[in-house]
Amino acid sequence: xxxxxxxxxxxxxxxxxxxxxxxxxxxxxxxxxxxxxxxxxxxxxxxxxxxxxxxxxxxxxxxxxxxxxxxxxxxxxxxxxxxxxxxxxxxxxxxxxxxxxxxxxxxxxxxxxxxxxxxxxxxxxxxxxxxxxxxxxxxxxxxxxxxxxxxxxxxxxxxxxxxxxxxxxxxxxxxxxxxxxxxxxxxxxxxxxxxxxxxxxxxxxxxxxxxxxxxxxxxxxxxxxxxxxxxxxxxxxxxxxxxxxxxxxxxxxxxxxx
Numbered sequence: 001x002x003x004x005x006x007x008x009x010x011x012x013x014x015x016x017x018x019x020x021x022x023x024x025x026x027x028x029x030x031x032x033x034x035x036x037x038x039x040x041x042x043x044x045x046x047x048x049x050x051x052x053x054x055x056x057x058x059x060x061x062x063x064x065x066x067x068x069x070x071x072x073x074x075x076x077x078x079x080x081x082x083x084x085x086x087x088x089x090x091x092x093x094x095x096x097x098x099x100x101x102x103x104x105x106x107x108x109x110x111x112x113x114x115x116x117x118x119x120x121x122x123x124x125x126x127x128x129x130x131x132x133x134x135x136x137x138x139x140x141x142x143x144x145x146x147x148x149x150x151x152x153x154x155x156x157x158x159x160x161x162x163x164x165x166x167x168x169x170x171x172x173x174x175x176x177x178x179x180x181x182x183x184x185x186x187x188x189x190x191x192x193x194x195x196x197x198x199x200x201x202x203x204x205x206x207x208x209x210x211x212x213x214x215x216x217x218x219x220x221x222x223x224x225x226x227x228x229x230x231x232x233x234x235x236x237x238x239x240x241x242x243x244x245x246x247x248x249x250x251x252x253x254x255x256x257x258x
Contacts, residue, residue, distance in 0.1 A: 001041070006056070007068050009041045014071045018087040025087040025121070029053045032085055057083050123235045124176045127224055128165045130246040131174050135253060139165035139174070148213050150206060161206055163214075170253055173214055175207075177225040179233050224249050 001009070013035060017023055033050035036042045042052055057074075060066050061081065066074070075082040125141075132138055143166035152158035165174040214221050228245050229235045235242065247254060 003056070003059075006041060009039070010036065010053075011069060011071070013039055013041070014069070014085055018071070027085050029057070029083050029085070054083060057081075123226065124164055124178060126235060126237065127176045127242075127246065128174065130243050131165055131224075131250065133243060134247050134250050135167060135170070137167055137169070139167055141165055143173075145214075145217070147217060148210065151202075161210065163210060167253075171219050172253060173210075173219055173221045174250075175210065175221060175223045177207075177223050179226055222249055 010032075014032070017027070017032075017035065018025070029050035031050075033042065033053050036053065037044050057066075057069075057072065058081075060068055060072075061074070066072055069085075071085045071088060073084045073086050075084070128139055128141060141164065142162040144160035144162050146160065148161045148163070149158035150161050163173045164176050166172070167174075211221055211223075224246065226233065226235065228249070229242055
């Protein structure tokens, strides 16, 4: 396969990958490399942590031809560039990246659910914002309790499990149930975990753990499901329609809020 054919094949894989809303919005070369090997675009023996792919990216950078892969974003460090592939809808102003990208970290952080602000473009972030508006309070997003923990690797301490939103004065946790909590997402679900089960099974275990452990500590849990807003996998974001759904879900707290 010549260089241009390989670039075309990579773009097609990325297009298909990001077309699936259950996939992450940002992936690193090492992760993409595994998919490209599965697709036969690279040989398995060439995988080596994504090195052949990073070599191609360096060549494109030297040729000033990063636009050849419009999903490509780079974060320039003192000596190296850290590459990412990001859904083009994340930054509609500029889908191309040069080594002079002014704020690459902001684009990458926006795709990471576990970042402090949540994924600002995600449905979870949007729904928690509606909850804030209805309750007239700011949630502690991705809050962690010392008594709510996941399974631990051998010889390590268990990690505290995050919740989507916690309103301390209301003793309330709100969980937004995205599609991967109720339907299979092959990209993640078949990967093994420290619990000895697949990620899909582990997700269900941890969801059930939240529903049991939090009430045991006197904390109410309200779950808002993606299907509450309609039949689509992603919320269409009609504010008037959506906020009424959230208000109904939280009605006992709306009446009693201070």
